[in-house]
Amino acid sequence: MTKVLTDTRSIRIKGRSFLALVLSPEPPLDAWLTRLDDLASRSAGFFLGRPVVLDVADLEIDRAQLKNLIDELGKRNVRIMGIEGGRPSLFEPGMPPAMKGGRPAPDIEIPAESTVEPVNAASAKAAASSAPMEPQAARAISSIVIREPVRSGQSVIFPEGDVTVVGSVASGAEIIAGGSVHIYGTLRGRALAGSVGNASARIFCRRLEAELLAIDGVYKTAEDMAPNLRGQAVQLWLEGDSIMAERLN
Amino acid sequence: MAKVIVVTSGKGGVGKTTSTAALGAALAQRNEKTVVVDFDVGLRNLDLVMGAERRVVYDIVNVIQGDAKLPQALIRDKRLDTLFLLPASQTRDKDSLTAEGVERVMAELKKHFDWIICDSPAGIERGATLAMRHADIAVIVTNPEVSSVRDSDRIIGLLDAKTERAERGERVEKHLLLTRYDPARAERGDMLKVDDVLEILSIPLVGIVPESTDVLRASNIGAPVTLADSRSAPALAYHDAARRIAGETVPMTIPGEKRGLLGKLFGRRAA
Ligand SMILES: Nc1ncnc2c1ncn2[C@@H]1O[C@H](COP(=O)(O)OP(=O)(O)O)[C@@H](O)[C@H]1O
Ligand SMILES: [Mg+2]
Numbered sequence: 001m002t003k004v005l006t007d008t009r010s011i012r013i014k015g016r017s018f019l020a021l022v023l024s025p026e027p028p029l030d031a032w033l034t035r036l037d038d039l040a041s042r043s044a045g046f047f048l049g050r051p052v053v054l055d056v057a058d059l060e061i062d063r064a065q066l067k068n069l070i071d072e073l074g075k076r077n078v079r080i081m082g083i084e085g086g087r088p089s090l091f092e093p094g095m096p097p098a099m100k101g102g103r104p105a106p107d108i109e110i111p112a113e114s115t116v117e118p119v120n121a122a123s124a125k126a127a128a129s130s131a132p133m134e135p136q137a138a139r140a141i142s143s144i145v146i147r148e149p150v151r152s153g154q155s156v157i158f159p160e161g162d163v164t165v166v167g168s169v170a171s172g173a174e175i176i177a178g179g180s181v182h183i184y185g186t187l188r189g190r191a192l193a194g195s196v197g198n199a200s201a202r203i204f205c206r207r208l209e210a211e212l213l214a215i216d217g218v219y220k221t222a223e224d225m226a227p228n229l230r231g232q233a234v235q236l237w238l239e240g241d242s243i244m245a246e247r248l249n
Numbered sequence: 250m251a252k253v254i255v256v257t258s259g260k261g262g263v264g265k266t267t268s269t270a271a272l273g274a275a276l277a278q279r280n281e282k283t284v285v286v287d288f289d290v291g292l293r294n295l296d297l298v299m300g301a302e303r304r305v306v307y308d309i310v311n312v313i314q315g316d317a318k319l320p321q322a323l324i325r326d327k328r329l330d331t332l333f334l335l336p337a338s339q340t341r342d343k344d345s346l347t348a349e350g351v352e353r354v355m356a357e358l359k360k361h362f363d364w365i366i367c368d369s370p371a372g373i374e375r376g377a378t379l380a381m382r383h384a385d386i387a388v389i390v391t392n393p394e395v396s397s398v399r400d401s402d403r404i405i406g407l408l409d410a411k412t413e414r415a416e417r418g419e420r421v422e423k424h425l426l427l428t429r430y431d432p433a434r435a436e437r438g439d440m441l442k443v444d445d446v447l448e449i450l451s452i453p454l455v456g457i458v459p460e461s462t463d464v465l466r467a468s469n470i471g472a473p474v475t476l477a478d479s480r481s482a483p484a485l486a487y488h489d490a491a492r493r494i495a496g497e498t499v500p501m502t503i504p505g506e507k508r509g510l511l512g513k514l515f516g517r518r519a520a
Binding site: 148152167168172 | 448
């Protein structure tokens, strides 16, 4: 029998890119899951409804262990949309699909012991992003300015560079920037700087009341923040694996 | 020119329905033709607060579905002949409000009224977004506590995204109405301060309504508080708020504090 097409319009297929969170578990997995629980307990719902990709490229793992890991993450409401860096033999039907071709983000190595001067960071960043383009052109597209308050439930996602908000960021709102985050107002929600891998990104705000801060994947929740920084004008940056903060005057 | 007002909050139980009725009656007492519209399909309340529950024959869903004409569904207030109610349906579910239906009803109401006040359901779903869809002015009802303030903030974001005005690149005029304000608890520091709420939400203040048993008493006799006892503290606050919405400049007072202190707060404008 031949099928007769009654509707001959072609199906439209579009491409769209999303910014996914990438989790890279480290052995021993039990300890890693414990640390994840700790993060989740201080920042409830952070993974809820977000695309999460599991990066297993650097992980010695077999199929049973991978299945178990996905189940453990599922129990924590972390739903994996894809697996990156896995050998074909790791996959079986029913698992999230293998993903590849994730766009590598600029990654800047910082000498472990040196403190990062703002000037150095800026020039490192310009150098990193200027590879294919003129530095000036790269600069011209690498920032956005939001001229009004960012309200609860809104998220500003700008992997390409810096985000500046002229106004406050409400509790329950978030700014996710590939570069630095500048808030000329009170930061009550979340700010994630260097979110696609940029350890020299910084967070600046006129008044710190944040729920969560992150630079290049290193987190600090409200509870971890020094109480004397609350309500102050603050800048935050990364040194190794710790977020450093100081008052701006 | 008809003006559409949405009374909204995100959070339930903060005083939207009370405020819709009180502001509606206050505007109608200025001799301007006013209709209050209940968008809370399935949980209607406005008819009770207006004291019209035994006069409801048709409702907004009947009008949308073509079972009744708009004039058949409108209920004229017994005390004020410039005040009307368009009730919601208690038996249908929320999906019976369609976007096109609401648009038709609003267009027709605009031909006949000076003020159209939409009482929004709680939440941020369809019912709430349909209620705000055609608004020129939003009254954001907020209690001085953190969860209410955060929900209001969320709603303000939606007003800037999901309304017809926003889609045309225009702004909905936003007013903060602080309700259930308790001077004694404010004194003890058990509530957010007016100043803090204003700082967080950064929209202009249109009124502060005190927590008062007068509100309960009014709703028990089925009258908007501005009609039940127009000298009571909440009624005075709502009357002043209505005058500000109508464009008058009225000095603001914080209940329990000396007059004039709030001049600087009301003067503050943002967003
Ligand atoms: N200023 C006030 N003082 C005392 N009670 C109030 C006040 N405003 C509202 N209420 C009471 O709070 C409850 C919820 O009010 P309602 O207007 O129905 O809120 P919503 O429509 O936002 O759900 C009602 O019982 C109402 O009588
Ligand atoms: Mg209500």
